[in-house]
Amino acid sequence: MRKRIFQSICLACFITLVLSTVCITGVIYNDLAKELKKEVENQAMYISKAIESADDAREYILAIGKESKNRITLISSDGTVIYDNYVPAEKLENHLSRPEIQAAIFYGEGELTRLSETLGEKTYYYAVHLKSGMVLRVACTVKSIFGLMKGVAFWIVLISFVILFISTLIARIITNLIIRPINNLNLNDPLSNDTYEELSPLLTRMEKQNRKIKSQFDELSARQKEFDYITGSMNEGLIIFGENATVLSANKSAKKVLGNILGRSYLQACRDVNFIKAVESALGGRSFVIKTNINGRVYQLSANPVESNLKSYAAVLFIIDITDKEQAEKMRYEFSANVSHELKTPLTSILGYAEIIEKGIAKKEDISRFAKQIHTEAARLLTLIDDIIRLSRLDEGNLIQEVEKVELSGLCKSVIDELSEKAKNKNVKVSFEGGPAAVLGYRSVLHEMVYNLCDNAIKYNKGNGSVIVKLEDENNKIKLSVFDTGVGIAPCHHGRIFERFYRVDKSHSKDTGGTGLGLSIVKHAALLHDAKISLESRPDVGTTITIVFNKK
């Protein structure tokens, strides 16, 4: 704009300069020519009067002709040139046919202007008819306007350049003055500007547009915030791919899995083959669901195309963490397999012994032993079924009883009482340490928990060993520990002994009537009471299992 204004001003100056030069030159030249004409006419009149009153016209004209800078010609009535102060009269042809002479003979005076383009001159002739019948002609030659211009062309060009240079400087200053208010416009608040009136409609429109843009922007940010809030609180990862297969948006959960992938192409976002397959399929217009393993966790990827006018141009990918679900599935599968196996073993023995007795193959003295065996296996089966039912109830949280305040010291003492016979048989001394400590919980579940811990502590103890059940009430926590001086557990088993059906020594556990579910029940019971369970054990030294309850 600045350039345009500057150029326009310069052009206007140039045109003005040229026009004014031409006009002024024309006017002055015209004026000069008029003056000249008048002078020539006056001279012709004076000379004609003088000739008419002079005694010797020829003498007089000779004297005047020498002095005059104008051309003076005296022509006889037949057109013969009598005298000419520029050219000898005899060399001149007859002038009768000349228009100014003809006019002078007919009208008393005649004039003619002749232009010589080659010489760039203009000659003005003025002829007067004398009373004697002769014709006096006075002529004056001046440069034509072009000739005049030619002569002063250098000065005209020089002056024009100077004027143009000054005009350029002025044009620059004027341009700056015009542009400055436009440059200083406050576009954020267009109506606050005190500027050219002509800009008012533009500024009003700008103000309207600013308001519209602001309201649209506010709406968009509100929507974006809403979208971020919704997707940010989602557990599922959400990634939106644009038309060019780059990540347009990724929520917090997606970034947790894949890092900051904003702006990256899907190939750079994740190298996982299934991820690439899913995104490519959705970008190609087909939905795709697949499970995959990323950083040791299992995810379900669900990719869907985003379509517009039946042309697929983007994709949305959901990433759902199904690691826990998968683990639970696996555990359920293993549990059912283990349950069938565990049930099968005692049932096979029972069937075997019963068959021998039924078919009369068993010797009479063995029948009572076999019956005892059937009894033991059936009891084991019952214990196993009881444990499975308990565990399932804990698993499902399917408990009929209400939460109550349970005094753990009394509960521990009653468990010790229940197991005293067993302890006596194993020659293990069981004792209780600590004072009263109550927790909020399910009495039967807590009883089961303490019972299983003490039962194990006796079961896996050595002769003359001891078991201590200790209760501590400190720092808003209640700590229940069961120490034993038993066989202990090797460190390699520590991570697994709370798993269902996991036993360190299978044969020994079965001999002692273990189902492999005792500690699993303890773990679930602890979880149900929001308590933390920990294990310390050294082979041949003993084991301590501690459960820490939060006091409520």
Ligand code: ADP
């Ligand atoms: P089980 O019914 O076989 O006792 P548990 O779930 O109660 O099953 O225990 C799992 C395994 O942990 C047991 O087989 C046993 O090897 C080991 N274990 C549990 N408690 C003790 C303990 N106090 N001392 C030594 N080993 C133990």
